[in-house]
Amino acid sequence: MIDNRSISLASFDDLDLCDQNMIKYAIEWAEKGFPKHRNTFVGCAMATINGNIFCGTHIAHRRMHASTCAERMALEKAQLSDPNIDKIYVWGKRRDRDFANPVSSCGCCRQLIAENTNHSEVKNPTFYLCNTDLSSIAITKLRCLLPLAFDREFGCYLDDCQIRG
Numbered sequence: 001m002i003d004n005r006s007i008s009l010a011s012f013d014d015l016d017l018c019d020q021n022m023i024k025y026a027i028e029w030a031e032k033g034f035p036k037h038r039n040t041f042v043g044c045a046m047a048t049i050n051g052n053i054f055c056g057t058h059i060a061h062r063r064m065h066a067s068t069c070a071e072r073m074a075l076e077k078a079q080l081s082d083p084n085i086d087k088i089y090v091w092g093k094r095r096d097r098d099f100a101n102p103v104s105s106c107g108c109c110r111q112l113i114a115e116n117t118n119h120s121e122v123k124n125p126t127f128y129l130c131n132t133d134l135s136s137i138a139i140t141k142l143r144c145l146l147p148l149a150f151d152r153e154f155g156c157y158l159d160d161c162q163i164r165g
Contacts, residue, residue, distance in 0.1 A: 005144055012134035019089070022047055023130055023137075025055050026091040029070065033057040042092040042103060044070035046078055049086045049122060054078040058092075071109040075116060083120045088113070091130040098132035105129075105145070113142060114149035 012020060022045045030043030042058035056073025071090065078085055092103035105113070105127070117123045127145060129138040143149070 007138050007140040007144060010137045010139060012130075012137065015128075015137070019087075019128060022053070022087065022089045023091060023128065023134065025053065026070075026089045026130070029055040029057045030091055030093070031057075033059055033070075039095045040092060041095070042070045042090065044074045044091075044105075045089045046071075046074045046085045047087040047089075048078065048082045048084045050082050050084055052078070052082045054082075054085075069106060069109050071105050072112060075109070075112055079116060079119075083116055084122050085113070085116065085120060085125050086122050087126050087128065089128045089130070091132070091134075093132040100131055100136075102129035102131050102136055102138040104138075107146070110142070110146040111149060114146055117142070 012023065015023070025045035026043040028043065029045065030041040032043075033041055040058065040060070044056045046054045048054075054074045054077040056070040056075070056077065058070045059068045059073070071088065075085070088105075090103055090105055092099055113125065117125070124141050124143050127138070127140050127142065129140070131137070
């Protein structure tokens with residue numbers, strides 16, 4: 001069991017068939033992106049507790065602020081019909097080389113996913129962060145990736161932190 005402060009490492013073959021298939025969706029979506037201005041290909045697949053799947057791809061433009069992260073694309077689709085995201089799978093590669101280490105969501109996407117949990121039955125979704133060849137997959141929780149997520153109603157989530165005074 002993954003808790004709020006730990007990261008488990010696995011390979012693709014260590015995962016069950018459902019998780020493997022979700023990673024395949026993330027890879028498939030990474031390849032659907034807008035490649036003209038891209039050197040990095042990222043795909044994301046999100047699974048909800050209701051069995052729905054939402055996918056996204058990184059779309060890069062010359063102006064960074066106009067770009068869209070794969071996670072944000074998948075999250076926005078989920079918010080329209082089923083925000084109860086339980087698992088998030090992220091895979092990436094570069095045009096010129098593979099990522100040896102797992103690819104992680106950016107801080108903005110982590111915060112947006114945290115804010116989505118206010119409207120979800122799932123308060124701390126599990127992330128599967130994959131390197132390119134799937135030999136190293138970091139499995140962790142949102143609160144591990146973003147332990148002091150901002151919340152408009154509650155401020156920060158301090159219940160998961162060890163506070164020393």
